[in-house]
Amino acid sequence: MNKEFNLRLVLRVMGSLALVESVVLLAMCLIPLIYGENDAYYFLISSGISFTFALAALFFGRNSSTQIGKREGSVIVTFTWIIFSLFGLLPFWLSGSIPSFSNAFFETISGFTTTGASILNNIEELSHGMLFWRNMTHWIGGIGIIVISLAILPLFSTSGTQLFAAETTGPTKDKIHPKISETSKRLFLIYVILTATETVLLYLGGMTFFDAVCQSFATIATGGFSTKQASIAYWDSPYIQYIIILFMILSGINFSLYYFGFKNKFSKIWENEELRYYLILLFTFAIIITFSLIDFSKIQSFTTLEKAWRDAFFTVSSLMTTTGFCTADYMTWKPMTWFLLLIVMLTGASAGSTSGGIKMIRIVISAKTCYYEFKRLIHPNAVIPVRYNGYLVREDILTRVLAFTLLYLLVAAFGIFVLALSGMGFQESIGGMITCLGGVGPGLGLVGPSGNFANIPEFSKWFLSLMMLTGRLELFTVLLLFTPAFWKR
Amino acid sequence: MNKEFNLRLVLRVMGSLALVESVVLLAMCLIPLIYGENDAYYFLISSGISFTFALAALFFGRNSSTQIGKREGSVIVTFTWIIFSLFGLLPFWLSGSIPSFSNAFFETISGFTTTGASILNNIEELSHGMLFWRNMTHWIGGIGIIVISLAILPLFSTSGTQLFAAETTGPTKDKIHPKISETSKRLFLIYVILTATETVLLYLGGMTFFDAVCQSFATIATGGFSTKQASIAYWDSPYIQYIIILFMILSGINFSLYYFGFKNKFSKIWENEELRYYLILLFTFAIIITFSLIDFSKIQSFTTLEKAWRDAFFTVSSLMTTTGFCTADYMTWKPMTWFLLLIVMLTGASAGSTSGGIKMIRIVISAKTCYYEFKRLIHPNAVIPVRYNGYLVREDILTRVLAFTLLYLLVAAFGIFVLALSGMGFQESIGGMITCLGGVGPGLGLVGPSGNFANIPEFSKWFLSLMMLTGRLELFTVLLLFTPAFWKR
Numbered sequence: 001m002n003k004e005f006n007l008r009l010v011l012r013v014m015g016s017l018a019l020v021e022s023v024v025l026l027a028m029c030l031i032p033l034i035y036g037e038n039d040a041y042y043f044l045i046s047s048g049i050s051f052t053f054a055l056a057a058l059f060f061g062r063n064s065s066t067q068i069g070k071r072e073g074s075v076i077v078t079f080t081w082i083i084f085s086l087f088g089l090l091p092f093w094l095s096g097s098i099p100s101f102s103n104a105f106f107e108t109i110s111g112f113t114t115t116g117a118s119i120l121n122n123i124e125e126l127s128h129g130m131l132f133w134r135n136m137t138h139w140i141g142g143i144g145i146i147v148i149s150l151a152i153l154p155l156f157s158t159s160g161t162q163l164f165a166a167e168t169t170g171p172t173k174d175k176i177h178p179k180i181s182e183t184s185k186r187l188f189l190i191y192v193i194l195t196a197t198e199t200v201l202l203y204l205g206g207m208t209f210f211d212a213v214c215q216s217f218a219t220i221a222t223g224g225f226s227t228k229q230a231s232i233a234y235w236d237s238p239y240i241q242y243i244i245i246l247f248m249i250l251s252g253i254n255f256s257l258y259y260f261g262f263k264n265k266f267s268k269i270w271e272n273e274e275l276r277y278y279l280i281l282l283f284t285f286a287i288i289i290t291f292s293l294i295d296f297s298k299i300q301s302f303t304t305l306e307k308a309w310r311d312a313f314f315t316v317s318s319l320m321t322t323t324g325f326c327t328a329d330y331m332t333w334k335p336m337t338w339f340l341l342l343i344v345m346l347t348g349a350s351a352g353s354t355s356g357g358i359k360m361i362r363i364v365i366s367a368k369t370c371y372y373e374f375k376r377l378i379h380p381n382a383v384i385p386v387r388y389n390g391y392l393v394r395e396d397i398l399t400r401v402l403a404f405t406l407l408y409l410l411v412a413a414f415g416i417f418v419l420a421l422s423g424m425g426f427q428e429s430i431g432g433m434i435t436c437l438g439g440v441g442p443g444l445g446l447v448g449p450s451g452n453f454a455n456i457p458e459f460s461k462w463f464l465s466l467m468m469l470t471g472r473l474e475l476f477t478v479l480l481l482f483t484p485a486f487w488k489r
Numbered sequence: 490m491n492k493e494f495n496l497r498l499v500l501r502v503m504g505s506l507a508l509v510e511s512v513v514l515l516a517m518c519l520i521p522l523i524y525g526e527n528d529a530y531y532f533l534i535s536s537g538i539s540f541t542f543a544l545a546a547l548f549f550g551r552n553s554s555t556q557i558g559k560r561e562g563s564v565i566v567t568f569t570w571i572i573f574s575l576f577g578l579l580p581f582w583l584s585g586s587i588p589s590f591s592n593a594f595f596e597t598i599s600g601f602t603t604t605g606a607s608i609l610n611n612i613e614e615l616s617h618g619m620l621f622w623r624n625m626t627h628w629i630g631g632i633g634i635i636v637i638s639l640a641i642l643p644l645f646s647t648s649g650t651q652l653f654a655a656e657t658t659g660p661t662k663d664k665i666h667p668k669i670s671e672t673s674k675r676l677f678l679i680y681v682i683l684t685a686t687e688t689v690l691l692y693l694g695g696m697t698f699f700d701a702v703c704q705s706f707a708t709i710a711t712g713g714f715s716t717k718q719a720s721i722a723y724w725d726s727p728y729i730q731y732i733i734i735l736f737m738i739l740s741g742i743n744f745s746l747y748y749f750g751f752k753n754k755f756s757k758i759w760e761n762e763e764l765r766y767y768l769i770l771l772f773t774f775a776i777i778i779t780f781s782l783i784d785f786s787k788i789q790s791f792t793t794l795e796k797a798w799r800d801a802f803f804t805v806s807s808l809m810t811t812t813g814f815c816t817a818d819y820m821t822w823k824p825m826t827w828f829l830l831l832i833v834m835l836t837g838a839s840a841g842s843t844s845g846g847i848k849m850i851r852i853v854i855s856a857k858t859c860y861y862e863f864k865r866l867i868h869p870n871a872v873i874p875v876r877y878n879g880y881l882v883r884e885d886i887l888t889r890v891l892a893f894t895l896l897y898l899l900v901a902a903f904g905i906f907v908l909a910l911s912g913m914g915f916q917e918s919i920g921g922m923i924t925c926l927g928g929v930g931p932g933l934g935l936v937g938p939s940g941n942f943a944n945i946p947e948f949s950k951w952f953l954s955l956m957m958l959t960g961r962l963e964l965f966t967v968l969l970l971f972t973p974a975f976w977k978r
Contacts, residue, residue: 070867335909335915335918336906336909339909340906343906369891370892370896370899373888374968374972374974377965400862402888402892403855403859403862404862406895407859410856417829420824420828421825426916427915476863480867485863486867
């Protein structure tokens with residue numbers, strides 16, 4: 001902690017990342033060429049700017065020591081998302097697809113954090129290239145958070161230095177492989193297999209290949225950008241909608257469970273409490289909402305009942321996995337359903353997945369702790385430890401999990417207040433904050449499923465961009481940067 | 490735990506309480522006689538019914554063993570409030586002042602739990618006797634919770650049996666006196682002195698003696714029932730409103746601090762972190778809201794500025810101490826202010842006072858724990874304990890405090906959902922639940938300061954009655970009764 005801040009190393013890492021992005025942006029030129037559109041130029045120039053920055057950063061960061069501390073770690077992780085967004089917004093901004101810089105930044109960081117909140121009010125007018133790049137930001141952001149949380153962080157926390165302890169998505173984890181590169185490769189493979197399978201299934205259901213790829217990128221990353229203004233409601237096909245439901249739910253599962261599945265370690269899957277409670281909560285809420293959508297005063301046809309179930313099931317799956325796709329405007333539903341939807345936006349799905357929110361593992365441990373307080377009251381002299389997946393949870397881990405959950409709610413409350421202060425309405429402040437912090441997408445009221453974030457105040461856009469990042473990096477990484485003690489020598 | 494449930498003892502205690510209430514109701518006959526009103530009869534008959542029940546309960550409970558366990562304790566504490574409300578509603582109901590039984594029960598339990606949520610929409614049409622009894626329920630409920638939390642509970646928890654551990658208002662406490670009766674006497678004396686002082690000061694400010702007594706009852710108990718439909722806005726006198734602000738704030742302080750004050754142990758007061766943060770939060774929010782009420786586009790007179798400050802200061806003091814008096818309709822203010830008001834309704838004031846909510850001591854400890862998690866991240870090998878009032882807080886106490894805070898928010902979220910399910914609106918569900926659970930009074934929207942709870946669904950009235958009680962008894966006492974394990978032999 002008392003060492004000089006290693007700026008050179010940070011620059012070198014940023015340079016490498018910008019180099020990667022410049023390559024991806026260059027590859028993006030292919031899409032306009034394939035579709036005979038004339039905006040390849042903007043991808044080329046964006047790639048060039050990114051490349052120039054990369055060279056400069058790598059030059060100034062040359063010969064840097066590899067000595068890395070907590071401050072460097074936090075700065076690197078946070079700025080990875082910011083740098084990616086700053087260069088990633090260039091195609092949108094330069095081409096005039098999104099003329100406002102604030103809007104372009106909001107849209108791009110919403111992409112990379114796999115949030116899916118949008119400022120676009122006529123998505124279909126974008127070119128194939130821009131639409132593809134928009135959904136590519138989701139896909140890159142999704143694999144990024146998976147690799148960080150399952151391959152990089154466990155290494156640091158088991159080596160005793162706990163460098164990135166803050167960002168581990170979830171308080172317990174099983175290691176997949178001791179080597180970062182090996183683990184990353186396996187995770188990437190799972191990610192690609194899931195995406196490819198969904199693409200094929202959607203294509204078979206009648207989507208164009210382009211749309212199938214883009215929706216799959218957004219599903220597996222639990223992002224939620226669609227290539228259509230009406231989102232998934234555009235495809236009025238039960239097959240397509242159920243396929244997307246299935247893959248949203250699959251994307252909300254801890255990716256290490258897939259790995260264990262491939263290794264035939266099925267007990268790890270059956271015994272996983274996070275998965276169990278995630279599915280229980282999802283189905284329970286979907287069933288409650290289905291009933292609320294049915295008008296029991298008259299006889300219902302199967303078609304109406306199926307549509308009610310599908311809309312409810314789709315919406316709960318979409319918001320709980322923090323994807324944000326829509327097949328129905330839930331603002332037209334009963335206000336009671338909004339509260340259920342806000343709750344799943346807060347809980348999110350599993351740690352170690354691409355989903356956001358508090359994560360079910362923390363919800364399960366927090367709920368158990370509350371329940372065990374009752375047991376402790378009834379039997380004050382008995383030792384009643386909290387168990388998770390069969391293991392004892394240490395008291396200091398309990399405190400940490402409860403503190404995280406409370407801090408999350410505290411940040412949400414603070415953000416709601418800031419949004420209201422900036423001039424947003426009652427429902428918009430609540431919905432906008434919870435949806436952006438959790439990386440979901442649609443909120444309530446004017447920022448609900450049929451609305452967008454285009455007309456919120458300029459300040460609120462930048463504030464929500466910061467909140468998307470804060471939520472994505474699980475609070476501590478970003479908040480530490482604002483903690484004076486963190487910078488004290 | 491494995492003993493037979495001691496129903497006889499419960500009956501005996503209920504009998505004694507009903508006996509006390511029948512005496513108070515009998516004394517209430519004096520008010521109609523003084524004011525020459527003709528409803529003394531209803532108090533007499535209510536007293537008679539209460540007395541008959543008392544005799545029956547004492548008869549069936551005679552020769553009961555004094556063996557008391559947790560189950561008996563929880564049942565006694567919960568049913569104390571229910572029995573008091575059932576007999577206390579009789580004058581309102583029999584006299585036709587409140588013709589609906591649900592409404593009468595709601596109003597009475599709102600009184601005894603010192604909530605102050607009302608179903609009346611023309612308060613001034615009630616007789617002096619009914620108005621006095623209405624505010625008397627506050628005053629009885631207020632001293633009841635103070636004696637339970639500061640005189641009775643500490644004895645049980647220090648004797649090792651932790652009988653009432655659930656209901657202690659606040660996780661740490663200083664004992665005043667080892668004997669219940671002595672401590673109770675001293676607390677009652679402080680309570681009477683505060684009430685009498687406020688009565689005299691309000692009377693000097695121009696209130697009638699009757700109104701002065703009634704408003705003082707409601708202030709010191711942090712109840713909030715007024716004798717006027719317009720609440721404190723009726724008295725458009727800065728003197729009266731500042732006096733009420735002062736006594737609301739005083740009533741939000743832990744009563745044991747007054748005791749230490751009388752004993753010249755001022756260090757206990759200066760060093761009390763709960764008091765410090767309570768005042769800091771109160772003044773900060775009052776100042777923010779004042780600024781939001783001022784129109785900076787034109788030059789402001791001192792009168793306008795003072796009125797803005799007074800309204801903001803009054804409202805924050807009233808809602809944070811969970812009193813619920815009003816001088817302004819905050820639903821006409823900016824939505825941003827509503828969130829600040831919801832936050833103070835959730836926090837409440839000090840443990841060991843008549844106020845409700847989570848209590849500042851838990852908020853302070855929870856906030857410190859969250860903050861210390863940052864410190865622990867920065868210095869992972871250092872032992873960084875959480876301190877409160879200079880003492881270390883044990884890790885299991887931390888867990889308990891965080892679990893309580895989370896459980897409170899969980900119960901609030903659940904209740905908001907139930908209210909929305911029963912047909913209440915978005916704002917009404919949020920505001921109604923938070924205000925009733927915290928024992929405040931006014932909520933948001935139609936149940937806001939200028940509205941009332943008369944038109945909410947019948948089911949919601951009973952549900953909110955239960956929530957007022959659950960909040961008053963700090964969740965565990967009431968929730969335990971719904972825990973199957975609690976009843977298992």
